[in-house]
Amino acid sequence: MTPIIAQGFLGIEHFNPPWDVFFLPLFNLLIFLYELPLVDFAVAIILFTIIIRTALAPLFVRQIRSQKEMQRMQPLVKEVQRKHKGNRQKVYEETQALYREHGVNPAAGCLPVVLQLPILFALYQALIRASGVVTGFTVNAGNQASFDQLQTAGLIEAGTKTGEYIVQISGPCNLPAFSQLPQFLPLNCQLINPVKLSAAVDTVTVFGLDLARVDHVFAITIFGGFALSGLAIIAAILQFVQVKMTSPRPNPEDPTSSMTSTMTYTFPLLTIFWGGIFPSGLILYWITYTGYLVLQQYLIMGWGNLFPLFGWQPSWAISPETGITPATRPKRSDATDAPANPDPNPRAPASGGSRNNPRPANRRPGSAKRRGKKR
Numbered sequence: 263m264t265p266i267i268a269q270g271f272l273g274i275e276h277f278n279p280p281w282d283v284f285f286l287p288l289f290n291l292l293i294f295l296y297e298l299p300l301v302d303f304a305v306a307i308i309l310f311t312i313i314i315r316t317a318l319a320p321l322f323v324r325q326i327r328s329q330k331e332m333q334r335m336q337p338l339v340k341e342v343q344r345k346h347k348g349n350r351q352k353v354y355e356e357t358q359a360l361y362r363e364h365g366v367n368p369a370a371g372c373l374p375v376v377l378q379l380p381i382l383f384a385l386y387q388a389l390i391r392a393s394g395v396v397t398g399f400t401v402n403a404g405n406q407a408s409f410d411q412l413q414t415a416g417l418i419e420a421g422t423k424t425g426e427y428i429v430q431i432s433g434p435c436n437l438p439a440f441s442q443l444p445q446f447l448p449l450n451c452q453l454i455n456p457v458k459l460s461a462a463v464d465t466v467t468v469f470g471l472d473l474a475r476v477d478h479v480f481a482i483t484i485f486g487g488f489a490l491s492g493l494a495i496i497a498a499i500l501q502f503v504q505v506k507m508t509s510p511r512p513n514p515e516d517p518t519s520s521m522t523s524t525m526t527y528t529f530p531l532l533t534i535f536w537g538g539i540f541p542s543g544l545i546l547y548w549i550t551y552t553g554y555l556v557l558q559q560y561l562i563m564g565w566g567n568l569f570p571l572f573g574w575q576p577s578w579a580i581s582p583e584t585g586i587t588p589a590t591r592p593k594r595s596d597a598t599d600a601p602a603n604p605d606p607n608p609r610a611p612a613s614g615g616s617r618n619n620p621r622p623a624n625r626r627p628g629s630a631k632r633r634g635k636k637r
Contacts, residue, residue, distance in 0.1 A: 271283075271286070272290075272454040273454050273455045274286060274290075274451075274452055274453070274454060275435040275436075275450075275451045275452070276435045276436075276440065276447055276451040276452055277452075278444065282452070284380055284384055285384045285387055285388070286452055288310075288314075288381070288384045288385065288388055289384070289387070289388040289391060289392075289452060289453075290452075290453055290454050290457055291310060291313070292306055292307070292310050292385075292388050292392065293392065293453055293457045293459065293463070294456075294457045295309045295310055296392075296463060297457060297459075302464070302467060302468070303392070303463060303464060303465050303466075303467070303473055303543070304467045304471075304473060304543075304546060307473065307543050307546050307547055307550070308546070308550050310385075310547070311547050311550040311551050311554070312550065312554065314381060315550075315551055315554045315555070318377060319558070321377070322555065322558060323558070323562065326508070326558065326559050326562045326563055327562060327563075328366055328367055329508045329563065329566075331364055331365075331366045332361075332366055335360060335361075335364060335366065338360055339357055339360065342356040342357055342360065343357075382544070382547075385543075385544060385547055386540065386541070386544055389465070389473065389474050389541045389543045389544060390445075390474065390541070391449060391452070392449070392463040392465065392474065393463065393465045393472075393474030393475075394428055394429045394430075394431070394449060394462050394463065395421060395426060395427070395428055395429070395474060396426070396427045396428075396429060396445050396446060397421075397423070397425060397426045397427075398425055399425055399427060399445070400425065405442055405443060407439075408438070408439035408442040408443050409439075409443065411437065411438075411439040412437070412439050412443065412446050415433065415434065415437065416430070416433070417429065417430045417433045417434075417446060417448060418430075418446055427446070429445075429446050429447070429448060429449065430448050430449075431448060431449050431450055431459050431460070431461065431462055432448050432449075432450045432451075432458075432459075433448040433451075434448075435447070435448065435451035449462075449463075465543065471542055472542070473541060473542050473543030473546065474541050474543060475541055475542065476489055476491070476537075476538060476539065476540070476541060476542060477489060477491040477492070477493050477494070477537060477542035477545065479542075480492035480493055481537075481538075488538045489537070489538045490534070490537075490538065491534075491537035491538060491542065491545060493537060493542055493545045493546060493549065494533055494534045494536065494537020494538070494545050495534060495537075496549055497533050497537065497545055497548045497549045497552060498530035498531070498533040498534045498537075499530070500549060500552040500553055500556060501529050501530045501533050501548075501552055502526065502527070502529075502530040503556055503568060504552050504555050504556050504559065505525065505526050505529055505530075506526055506566075506567060506568045506571070507556070507559050507560075507563070507565060507566035507567060507568045508559065508563075508566055508567070509525075509526050509567055533548065564579075564580055565579045565580070
């Protein structure tokens, strides 16, 4: 059944559904870009990222616009939290009502993130397969027979390091051993006919960086062998900018605010950690992907909540909350609070007098004296 399905899948010789349904199109696209004139493997990864990112752009545009509207609504949300302070259920109900009124879906950003994860896993496998190098493999009693069969067929060569093997570009694709050891499958067995390889993929860039391995060219070794990758630091900075642009401003009355602030710094630190574990080609993908996303966010929502950045607030960074103001408290009637025409100086005389001469203007001098004589 598998060969029949494989032949129907664009002429691919070896096909293991359901994972290959997602993995193989990405793998073939990456190799197709690599075989274009004047394109090395690094450029192929960058082009691959731009194509995938552009294909998913409509989903991310919807996510970014929803985040922009949520940022503009922050004054309204804060007013709800102030009004119903201490009543979490009421705050939740009123906040959800605000979101519905403004057409905002707080969960709109979940789908792009969910789609991104399998793309990362597939690209990781594509990098490993394209390099043709299998590392960390151990021969044991369970796989000894299959391993010997592939060695006899000349499909495995020993690499330069212990536990490292080099997979051939082409060879038979229907050996039973591949069901036990699929990582040794010849590269051309999972490529469509127009992009069949005639030589191994060169994963080494002009700088000597092997994109199928952990970065040790632009890295500093710390903590007994961990590679602090310069590429990972660039990716972490872009990740910080991207998350900070879309994160809500800190709000002491919101219990989720501190968690959001923590994630703003946690994700970049995780990116640096991943740079010492995963192939540098995957980090290059992450740099291109995040840079594309930062540019897209800027075109839709400006700088968002990126500023103030460590106390720096440039004059050209406009607040995303511009355009929406919190509901003001109703003003109390003037009749209940103060007289209709309050006197700014209650001790002051009526018009015509002064502090030094409190005598009214409509009274003539000596009138009081004459009234006294009549009495």
